[in-house]
Every structure is written in C-alpha cells, then in structure tokens.
Amino acid sequence: MLKLHFAPNSRAGRIVWLLEELGLEYEINKMAFHPKDLKSDAHRDRHPLGRVPVLEDGDLVLWESGAIVEYILERFENGGLKPPVDDSRWPKYQQWFHYCEGMVMPPVNTIVVQTILLPPDRRDETALKQAQKLLTRALAPVDEALAGKEYLIGDFSAADVMLGHACFMSNRVGCVTDEMTNLKGYVERIAARPHFQTAITMQ
C-alpha cells in the first residue's frame, strides 16, 4: 500500500488531498513539523534534506510533491485530473502545475521563514518585503487567468492540487489582495472542497 510521510501545514497536504480526491487507499506516517522528526536519521534516510512530502510505494521512495502527484496520476488512476497530451488544455495544465513550485512557493517559503520560523531577532524586514512583492507579482497572472473560470484549466485538475494549495497558502500569508477578486473566489472554492478540508485540517 502507498505510504505517505506527512507533517501538518506542509506541502504533504497536497498529496493527502490528491489521494482523497482519487479515493485511493494509503497509510500515513504523521510527523511533527519539527527537526526532531524531519531531521531524524530515519527521515533523512527517506529524504536527504529531511523534508516532506515523501511517498513510499514498495521499494520506491519518492520526494518532490509535483513528482509524487505525477507518479500517482500515471501509476494508479488520474480520475480525469490530468488532460491527455493531445488535449488542447494540456499545455496550460503543465504551465500552472509547474508555476506552483517554480514561481509561487519560493517567495511563500521566504515569508514563512521571515514571519514564523526564525526567532524575531533574526528576521530580516528587507527580505520579507521583497518576498511579499515577488509573491504579489507572481499571483497577478493567476488572478487574470481565472477570469470567468472556476479552476485553472476550467474543470478541477491536479494543477489545482499544486497551485491551488499554493494560492491557499499565499492567502494565509496575506498576499492575496482584495483587488484579486478572481483569485479570492478561487481560494474560497478550493477551501470549500471536502477533500481539501480533510487534508488541511490533518494534524
């Protein structure tokens, strides 16, 4: 059975969300979002940087949330969450899927580090402001693309599992502005999905 190594309030939520949307069975190893678990020898054996998510399937140990999502869709079932390569929606599906880790999550990481993870005396206001500016800029095209659409490529897809989760996190850190009305509505739609709720509230 698939085994997901998980910590709360992390990208591992994406994988729980996907597995739940697809109705797949899985086991879960719940760890604390804390070095005592994530940097333990046992977890470093699974992931060289001691990060989550990590998926185990038999002898395979796989990390990087995007790669895990693709693996599950290709190996198990895609439940219509990924358009085929000859579908006209496929290129944009790819674009938004990769925009998540490529452009949106780097400034989200910096904001989380500079507002939560670092002790107040080690925080850097300039780095924080720069990341907030970068994130707001990176979200603008997502807001634009969502005009008249419920989800990134129209119907719900695994691009929403990746980038929708990142937009939810961006909203949490206060970077989805009131002017981004399409994106606000999108984050609300994502948050209202029952399987997303299961994932985001998991501790």
Ligand SMILES: N[C@@H](CCC(=O)N[C@@H](CS)C(=O)NCC(=O)O)C(=O)O
């Ligand atoms: N690009 C990686 C990022 C993995 C990552 O940085 N995960 C964070 C949680 S969201 C983590 O494990 N952080 C713990 C740490 O940095 O010590 C992915 O998409 O899986």
